[in-house]
Amino acid sequence: METLKVDLGDRSYPIFIGAGLLKKQSLIAPYIKGKTTAVVSNTTVAPLYLESIHQNTCDYNNTDVILPDGEEFKTMDTLSQLHTEMLTARCDRKTTLIALGGGVVGDITGFAAASYQRGINFIQVPTTLLSMVDSSVGGKTGVNHPLGKNMIGAFHQPQCVIIDTDTLNTLDDRQLSAGIAEIIKYGYINDLTFIDWLDENMSKLMKRDPIALSYAIKRSCENKAGIVAADEKEAGQRALLNLGHTFGHAIETGLGYGKWLHGEAVAAGMIMAAQLSKEHGWISENDITGMRKLLKKANLPTSPPEEINAERFNELMSIDKKVQDGVLHLILMKKMGESFITNDFDKQALKKVLGHSN
Numbered sequence: 001m002e003t004l005k006v007d008l009g010d011r012s013y014p015i016f017i018g019a020g021l022l023k024k025q026s027l028i029a030p031y032i033k034g035k036t037t038a039v040v041s042n043t044t045v046a047p048l049y050l051e052s053i054h055q056n057t058c059d060y061n062n063t064d065v066i067l068p069d070g071e072e073f074k075t076m077d078t079l080s081q082l083h084t085e086m087l088t089a090r091c092d093r094k095t096t097l098i099a100l101g102g103g104v105v106g107d108i109t110g111f112a113a114a115s116y117q118r119g120i121n122f123i124q125v126p127t128t129l130l131s132m133v134d135s136s137v138g139g140k141t142g143v144n145h146p147l148g149k150n151m152i153g154a155f156h157q158p159q160c161v162i163i164d165t166d167t168l169n170t171l172d173d174r175q176l177s178a179g180i181a182e183i184i185k186y187g188y189i190n191d192l193t194f195i196d197w198l199d200e201n202m203s204k205l206m207k208r209d210p211i212a213l214s215y216a217i218k219r220s221c222e223n224k225a226g227i228v229a230a231d232e233k234e235a236g237q238r239a240l241l242n243l244g245h246t247f248g249h250a251i252e253t254g255l256g257y258g259k260w261l262h263g264e265a266v267a268a269g270m271i272m273a274a275q276l277s278k279e280h281g282w283i284s285e286n287d288i289t290g291m292r293k294l295l296k297k298a299n300l301p302t303s304p305p306e307e308i309n310a311e312r313f314n315e316l317m318s319i320d321k322k323v324q325d326g327v328l329h330l331i332l333m334k335k336m337g338e339s340f341i342t343n344d345f346d347k348q349a350l351k352k353v354l355g356h357s358n
């Protein structure tokens, strides 16, 4: 087992990575402070892994809350349903929530923990590759709004993150690829050596080679933990983690939540960010060709869906968390492996990229 740390002073917490960790009762116990737990999962993950979690919670008064599965259920309604079940089960301020599932379950559960009785503890047990390498780490929690993705939420850090790589055995190939998109993202933000490694090892990742997967998960979590420790509430540098996301969130919202997977939208979004960077002369067409090749090796899309035109993209992107005082900020690439946040970009060039005409 590997152990990493998210260094946030008295709110620091460990990330445990390894095979078979769900069955290790001694791992989770120190992070459950009170006598009650509530395991939050969904209709797909619960039949697979709830039993293993129960073995860890048998010393506690435990309630299970099983949510419907899907990005389209990452809503205030589902959050309210979760709050109702917690109140009915008499969860109190010492209850620990355990999020068992992908990023949707993790984000909703984290927000429930942030908001229930003004804040209770929670533990992340991510079961998709995407949630292992991104959403379970860093304390961003929340739900979608029909007008914008992840628009309602809070920063609330978990007590620990338990990544059992065995759970990836049941994940389908499309979801695996979506997770790889977020792994690739770390490379293009500021870790080109990792891109070289990914180029060489992509076929191993796609074949779920356990050593390659563990390495990619560990390196991604290290990258994320470092950025979160430096800028927990996104005053600056943390925004880099959103490379491709302003375009990607527009795709997800524009198509209707759940049509494209989050990782797929981020993959196309990274290419759009790269195209805009190229329009400014910061990176070359060759660089973009390399990005496309890598994303394609992971079976990821490299262009946005036809049905969203420039006008609709503009409309969708005007509701983004990186709009400040009405001004859109984007994560672009100063050069390959050096992303930065800026509002100083050519509006005509953006229009060209949004019109898919690169």
Ligand code: NAD
Binding pocket: 042, 044, 045, 048, 069, 070, 071, 074, 101, 102, 103, 104, 105, 107, 127, 128, 129, 130, 131, 134, 135, 136, 137, 138, 139, 140, 141, 150, 167, 168, 169, 170, 171, 172, 175, 178, 262, 263
């Ligand atoms: P998801 O939670 O919808 O999971 C994908 C699918 O896989 C679901 O159907 C789920 O039930 C199923 N599943 C989960 N684990 C499984 C397993 N082990 N075996 C079989 N099936 C399994 O999607 P996701 O990609 O994990 O997460 C995407 C969400 O994460 C988006 O809502 C996105 O906004 C959010 N996100 C949040 C952050 C953050 O920092 N909080 C970062 C990135 C993404």
Ligand code: GLY
Binding pocket: 134, 135, 137, 138, 140, 238, 239, 241, 242
């Ligand atoms: N996934 C973006 C962030 O955690 O900041």
